[in-house]
Amino acid sequence: MIDVRVAAIHELTPVIREYRLQAIDGALPGFSAGSHVQVHLPDGRRNAYSLLGDPADNSEYRIAVRHQDNSRGGSRYLHQVLCSGDRLRISAPANLFPLYSKARQHLLVAAGIGITPFMAHSRELLRRGEDFELHYAYRSGSSDAYLGELRQSLGPRLHEYPAGIRRLDARALLKDRPLGAHVYSCGPQSLLLAIAEQAAAQGWSPRRVHSEAFAAAEPGLPFSVELQRSGRQLQVGAEQSLLEALEAAGVEIPNLCRGGVCGQCQTPYLKGDVEHRDHFLAANERATSLMPCVSRGCGSPILLDI
Amino acid sequence: MTDHPFSVPRYEPQAGPADLLVTQYRDAGYPAAQQLVQGDYASNAALQQALAARLELARCGLRLELRGDEAFIWPLQALAQAAGLQGDEILLSRLPGSRRVFCVHCAQCQPASAAESLTCAHCGVHLEVRRHFSQRLGAYLGVCADADLPYADLPNGEPRP
Numbered sequence: 001m002i003d004v005r006v007a008a009i010h011e012l013t014p015v016i017r018e019y020r021l022q023a024i025d026g027a028l029p030g031f032s033a034g035s036h037v038q039v040h041l042p043d044g045r046r047n048a049y050s051l052l053g054d055p056a057d058n059s060e061y062r063i064a065v066r067h068q069d070n071s072r073g074g075s076r077y078l079h080q081v082l083c084s085g086d087r088l089r090i091s092a093p094a095n096l097f098p099l100y101s102k103a104r105q106h107l108l109v110a111a112g113i114g115i116t117p118f119m120a121h122s123r124e125l126l127r128r129g130e131d132f133e134l135h136y137a138y139r140s141g142s143s144d145a146y147l148g149e150l151r152q153s154l155g156p157r158l159h160e161y162p163a164g165i166r167r168l169d170a171r172a173l174l175k176d177r178p179l180g181a182h183v184y185s186c187g188p189q190s191l192l193l194a195i196a197e198q199a200a201a202q203g204w205s206p207r208r209v210h211s212e213a214f215a216a217a218e219p220g221l222p223f224s225v226e227l228q229r230s231g232r233q234l235q236v237g238a239e240q241s242l243l244e245a246l247e248a249a250g251v252e253i254p255n256l257c258r259g260g261v262c263g264q265c266q267t268p269y270l271k272g273d274v275e276h277r278d279h280f281l282a283a284n285e286r287a288t289s290l291m292p293c294v295s296r297g298c299g300s301p302i303l304l305d306i
Numbered sequence: 307m308t309d310h311p312f313s314v315p316r317y318e319p320q321a322g323p324a325d326l327l328v329t330q331y332r333d334a335g336y337p338a339a340q341q342l343v344q345g346d347y348a349s350n351a352a353l354q355q356a357l358a359a360r361l362e363l364a365r366c367g368l369r370l371e372l373r374g375d376e377a378f379i380w381p382l383q384a385l386a387q388a389a390g391l392q393g394d395e396i397l398l399s400r401l402p403g404s405r406r407v408f409c410v411h412c413a414q415c416q417p418a419s420a421a422e423s424l425t426c427a428h429c430g431v432h433l434e435v436r437r438h439f440s441q442r443l444g445a446y447l448g449v450c451a452d453a454d455l456p457y458a459d460l461p462n463g464e465p466r467p
């Protein structure tokens with residue numbers, strides 16, 4: 001856990017703000033391109049945000065947050081309540097989206113706020129002098145953060161897809177790439193799927209295909225769980241995730257992404273109806289395991305085997 | 307795979323025929339332009355050069371099949387991976403034949419049969435071939451079969467001068 005101060009807030013677009021975070025005492029830990037931190041919100045929630053600054057510079061961490069109307073409050077708090085000078089508590093950086101060191105060509109594909117991890121990646125790749133392209137789909141004037149900066153630093157390496165003007169065509173994007181190519185995508189699930197499907201269709205090994213989803217729990221209906229070993233009963237509110245409810249009750253479950261992709265929070269259960277919302281578990285694992293960071297109860301109460 | 311007396315690394319299965327075949331023996335069922343045959347090259351080094359040149363121009367999505375005995379396959383596999391192919395994009399079809407054994411006592415590799423033991427051609431130690439396979443060397447490890455009689459195979463049980 002690290003205590004930081006909000007050193008500055010910049011409005012990048014009407015819906016995206018950048019926050020610069022500095023250590024309150026001591027130095028911030030270094031991070032590799034693709035890392036994220038969890039920001040701990042006053043209500044006990046934690047949201048994961050990519051570090052978009054230069055990995056060679058750990059004097060401050062930079063994150064960018066898009067205001068989500070339907071968010072459970074994380075982005076609303078950061079956008080409307082948090083001020084420059086305020087303190088925040090964050091977790092140490094972890095990297096679930098690293099660059100593949102042996103790649104001969106890196107294809108970075110972003111949509112909207114999915115640009116954030118690639119800000120760090122593209123700086124790192126420029127420094128290493130590696131072959132890469134950044135493909136950026138955005139909506140002009142709202143989800144086009146850092147566009148000017150990227151045009152300047154990347155020149156012809158930047159490929160733009162403004163909404164309504166040019167469509168991002170996953171098939172064309174992956175076609176005719178040299179043998180050592182790797183693709184990285186970040187954005188909505190539909191983008192990640194389109195890339196993964198095209199990669200498979202063109203015979204790419206899944207090991208060349210890397211992605212980071214917008215990892216955040218979605219609200220749902222309230223439900224209840226019971227903990228087998230302690231016999232405790234917990235209520236999970238509509239706006240709360242099961243992981244958050246467990247944490248609020250003092251039960252710590254390992255977690256990194258809090259969005260159903262990393263697999264860290266896998267928890268066994270014995271009975272109950274589960275709405276699985278993760279992208280990690282295989283179908284046959286779902287009968288006995290669930291991912292509390294995103295998945296919810298949807299019927300008979302869940303009995304967790306913890 | 308079960309007919310191998312020694313353990314072999316396992317690979318994920320993949321579908322469909324490969325786009326490029328590198329083989330010890332010509333496969334009449336494969337288009338000539340899509341196979342590199344050992345016999346067509348003056349040496350293994352020349353064959354490896356030809357493969358490297360093909361991979362340099364190849365596009366992502368290419369599936370490669372390497373077919374032959376282990377001594378043939380492993381150096382090619384290392385080359386293909388260095389060129390950017392992933393392990394699951396390379397199909398290995400092992401044929402019985404020679405494999406390589408690395409002697410841990412003199413740190414030299416040598417061709418060997420599938421037999422469980424042999425005498426190191428370089429230092430003369432009687433080696434037992436372990437199941438341990440080094441991807442880096444493309445060879446199985448050979449270690450002294452009997453520490454009390456390291457040179458059991460030599461006429462008077464003495465090391466080479």
Ligand code: FES
Pocket residue numbers: 254255256257258259260261262263264265266278280291292293294
């Ligand atoms: S914390 Fe990553 S899957 Fe739950």
